[in-house]
Amino acid sequence: MTAIKHALQRDIFTPNDERLLGIVNVCKAGKKKKNCFLCATVTTERPVQVKVVKVKKSDKGDFYKRQQTWELRDLTIVDAKDASKENPEFDLHFEKVYKWLASSTAEKNSFISCIWKLNQRYLRKKLEFVNVSSQLLEELPKAEESVPSGESQSVAGGDEDALEEYQELSTREEQDIESMMEMCEYAVSNAEAFAEKLFKELQVLDGANIQSIMASEKQVNILMQLLDEALAEVDTIEGKLSSYEEMLQSVKDQMDQISQSNRLIQISNTNNGKLLDDIQFLVNYMDLSKGHIRALQEGDLTSPRGIEACISASEALLQCINVALHPGHEQLAAVNQQQKLFSDLRDTFARRLTNHLNNVFVHQGHDQSSTLSQNSAELTLPKHSPLHRDLLRYAKLMEWLKNTQREKYEGLSRTYVDYMNRLYEREIKDFFEVAKIKMAGTSKEAKGKFATLPRKESALKQETESLHGSSGKLTGSTSSLNKLTVQGSNSRRSQSSSLLDMGNMSASDLDVADRTKFDKIFEQVLSELEPLCLAEQDFISKYFKLQQHQTVLPPLAQPETEEADGSIQSKIPPQADHRHSLSSEKDMVRLMMNKIFQSIEPELNSLIALGDKIDSFHSLYMLVKMSHHVWTAENVDPASFLSTTLGNVLVTVKRNFDKCISGQIKQMEEVKISKKSKVGILPFVTRFEEFAELAETIFRNAERRGDLDKAYVKLIRAVFMNVEKVASESQKTPRDVVMMENFHHIFSTLSRLKISCLDAERREAKHKYTDHLQSYVINSLGQPLEKLNHFFEGVEARVAQGVREEEVSYQLAFNKQELRKVIKEYPGKEVKRGLDNLYKKVDKHLCEEESLLQVVWHSMQDEFIRQYKHFEGLIGRCYPGSGITMEFTIQDILEYFSSIAQSH
Numbered sequence: 001m002t003a004i005k006h007a008l009q010r011d012i013f014t015p016n017d018e019r020l021l022g023i024v025n026v027c028k029a030g031k032k033k034k035n036c037f038l039c040a041t042v043t044t045e046r047p048v049q050v051k052v053v054k055v056k057k058s059d060k061g062d063f064y065k066r067q068q069t070w071e072l073r074d075l076t077i078v079d080a081k082d083a084s085k086e087n088p089e090f091d092l093h094f095e096k097v098y099k100w101l102a103s104s105t106a107e108k109n110s111f112i113s114c115i116w117k118l119n120q121r122y123l124r125k126k127l128e129f130v131n132v133s134s135q136l137l138e139e140l141p142k143a144e145e146s147v148p149s150g151e152s153q154s155v156a157g158g159d160e161d162a163l164e165e166y167q168e169l170s171t172r173e174e175q176d177i178e179s180m181m182e183m184c185e186y187a188v189s190n191a192e193a194f195a196e197k198l199f200k201e202l203q204v205l206d207g208a209n210i211q212s213i214m215a216s217e218k219q220v221n222i223l224m225q226l227l228d229e230a231l232a233e234v235d236t237i238e239g240k241l242s243s244y245e246e247m248l249q250s251v252k253d254q255m256d257q258i259s260q261s262n263r264l265i266q267i268s269n270t271n272n273g274k275l276l277d278d279i280q281f282l283v284n285y286m287d288l289s290k291g292h293i294r295a296l297q298e299g300d301l302t303s304p305r306g307i308e309a310c311i312s313a314s315e316a317l318l319q320c321i322n323v324a325l326h327p328g329h330e331q332l333a334a335v336n337q338q339q340k341l342f343s344d345l346r347d348t349f350a351r352r353l354t355n356h357l358n359n360v361f362v363h364q365g366h367d368q369s370s371t372l373s374q375n376s377a378e379l380t381l382p383k384h385s386p387l388h389r390d391l392l393r394y395a396k397l398m399e400w401l402k403n404t405q406r407e408k409y410e411g412l413s414r415t416y417v418d419y420m421n422r423l424y425e426r427e428i429k430d431f432f433e434v435a436k437i438k439m440a441g442t443s444k445e446a447k448g449k450f451a452t453l454p455r456k457e458s459a460l461k462q463e464t465e466s467l468h469g470s471s472g473k474l475t476g477s478t479s480s481l482n483k484l485t486v487q488g489s490n491s492r493r494s495q496s497s498s499l500l501d502m503g504n505m506s507a508s509d510l511d512v513a514d515r516t517k518f519d520k521i522f523e524q525v526l527s528e529l530e531p532l533c534l535a536e537q538d539f540i541s542k543y544f545k546l547q548q549h550q551t552v553l554p555p556l557a558q559p560e561t562e563e564a565d566g567s568i569q570s571k572i573p574p575q576a577d578h579r580h581s582l583s584s585e586k587d588m589v590r591l592m593m594n595k596i597f598q599s600i601e602p603e604l605n606s607l608i609a610l611g612d613k614i615d616s617f618h619s620l621y622m623l624v625k626m627s628h629h630v631w632t633a634e635n636v637d638p639a640s641f642l643s644t645t646l647g648n649v650l651v652t653v654k655r656n657f658d659k660c661i662s663g664q665i666k667q668m669e670e671v672k673i674s675k676k677s678k679v680g681i682l683p684f685v686t687r688f689e690e691f692a693e694l695a696e697t698i699f700r701n702a703e704r705r706g707d708l709d710k711a712y713v714k715l716i717r718a719v720f721m722n723v724e725k726v727a728s729e730s731q732k733t734p735r736d737v738v739m740m741e742n743f744h745h746i747f748s749t750l751s752r753l754k755i756s757c758l759d760a761e762r763r764e765a766k767h768k769y770t771d772h773l774q775s776y777v778i779n780s781l782g783q784p785l786e787k788l789n790h791f792f793e794g795v796e797a798r799v800a801q802g803v804r805e806e807e808v809s810y811q812l813a814f815n816k817q818e819l820r821k822v823i824k825e826y827p828g829k830e831v832k833r834g835l836d837n838l839y840k841k842v843d844k845h846l847c848e849e850e851s852l853l854q855v856v857w858h859s860m861q862d863e864f865i866r867q868y869k870h871f872e873g874l875i876g877r878c879y880p881g882s883g884i885t886m887e888f889t890i891q892d893i894l895e896y897f898s899s900i901a902q903s904h
Contacts, residue, residue, distance in 0.1 A: 017044045022114030024107045029099040050118050070094050079130040285323040286338045292316050296349040301356045314400040350405040361419045381528045388539040399545040420596045432603040519621040526629050533642040546585040593641035604649045612656045619656040620698045626650045627704040661711045668722040679733040680847030689749045709757040716761045736776035741850045743769040777859045791822045808878040828888040832896045839900050861897040
């Protein structure tokens, strides 16, 4: 490497006035290895420029050439890749990053050290060295020692010598050299003589220096004597320090003994403090006052003051029982004795409390039973607020019992549920018995109204009843109700059945006041049940300390979904076993309510069956009322007992409503018409009108409007289909008349009621009415001028075959004489006579209820005039200038139609 360095200095850098200070053999990292040299150089002229030169051997010979040059001041970062491990790779960051791979780590370190020195000496710029050992940059001699022997060491040493050799001269040194060279004129021409002269002068100076040193020997001896005296003084001081140290050691031993004593005293104090804290803790938390003990053993559970004392004592006892003892307290006899005392007090008080509350249930039950007879004649349920108010005084004690004696708490809750079940069952049965009697009373009043009906109308109703059938049997829950509904002879029983079947009667048969009265009774039943259930549920949650979490759940009973799959779960099992593991306190509240009020749902279903038996139109009222109460209950608590029960009952009501609609449709399908009398407005069309009027009144502001809309669609489709069926089967009345009159009635009804969901059916009814009106007019009017019509049909046939209209008169069968002959057969009197007979025929076909005679007659007039104008037009086009006209005019036609209508 030294030979290469001298060769590069001689061949490349000396001609350019540069000195080579550092060199490293490299190749580019990651590429095909082509060796080259990176050289660190400085210029010999001022100002000094420091450069990094890339030198490469020429491909044509053995000489070297300069390939690329960078200024050191452009260098920003030197990255050695790894400062802890030997790695020959390094990066130089100029205008871009150059990655190099040195031939050895030692050469790389030597080159980086040279760059650092050059920067420190000439540039002093902020050059960043990354992953370079600090020893390599700061401790230069150690770095040089770490370089192994050989070429690398010589290169590093050479760099250092070169740096020391070419130090910059100061101004004074330059002046001294210049004055010396001026004294010796031959210094430049004869350098050897100049050097020899300088050597001689240096020897003279060395001799002078030696003589000066020998003259100062006396002062050296004096200095040595002073040093000896100082050493003796140091020995004296060391002896005193040793004696002081021995005294301090004895003091240290005494202080250690004192510190040990203090530490033991501190430990003792700490232990005494902990013992005092434990004693204080046990005294504070494991001690029950005599007053509390007396209240738990003998406290009065009937007076408010005694109850408050028992509550305070029970809370104090619970706090003592639940105190968190420290480790080791269980081994203390006093603690075990107190725990046994607390356990005995807990069991004693729990037994006293349970017995007392059982007695309270029985006592309150007798008081409540005495009030049942007072409310038996009224449609009201007894209020249990006094019982709840009295029992709520024990709510905190029930919570204590729940936390301490879970078995007694559950047993007490079962006792309460059983007692309240019997009490509410009696009250609810009596309440529903009164409601059924009142409902049956409305039916009895209706019987009196129907008793005055003519025998013919009653027989018609009984005949219609055979089409629809009975809606079901009454569920007699009480003996009085059975007597009320069963009494009477067979004739009255058949008359009653015609009254109770909704499908066999119109709104005029059953007074609206009776349905309104039923609606009020049903609403009063629900209004009495709702606060009763809510009050009881609120009491249970407060008394038994069961939290009710308000969670938004999907509705528990959706009639549409239930009815679609055919497996309706209409009620929650009332006989729920309390030993069943409860998922939450909310479930326990629901189960208790199901047990207490297990008779509500059967009684409601029985009442609904009775109402549906009396009049299945009642299902409309019940659907609206039940839907409203279900909606209200779900807004309060979707998972409550009331919401669930009413939702289940709503399934039954919806089923009855659907059964009512199905019965109407079945009745339409089974309707029979008389073969001897004209049809008119069909009975089921009239019943649909009455149903729609009543339903719109009932569902005006109802929540379940969608159920009615679906029923409307089913009914109207059945009405349309059966009107067409009856019209096709009619023998006395033409089909077009049946279709026209009934669809006109349907259109008028839908237009008057403005039912939005039936807009399409209303338009369809109008379209059918218009089409059949036009068809009836054309078929009835027929060809009033038959021969004339046949004549002109022949004329039109000739024109269709290609004969020009003005040439038709030259045809033998259609000449002017033939036309005049045909026209003479239809004088005005003959036409009027034919129209009069037509009016009588139409009058026989149409019914009086719909009043369509004048409408049909006016349509016939328009159609007759249209045919007349058609004939006149053909005469004008095919027989121009002939002067042939009909023997009557349009004015005569208008007079004929008018006079015929007035005469009838």
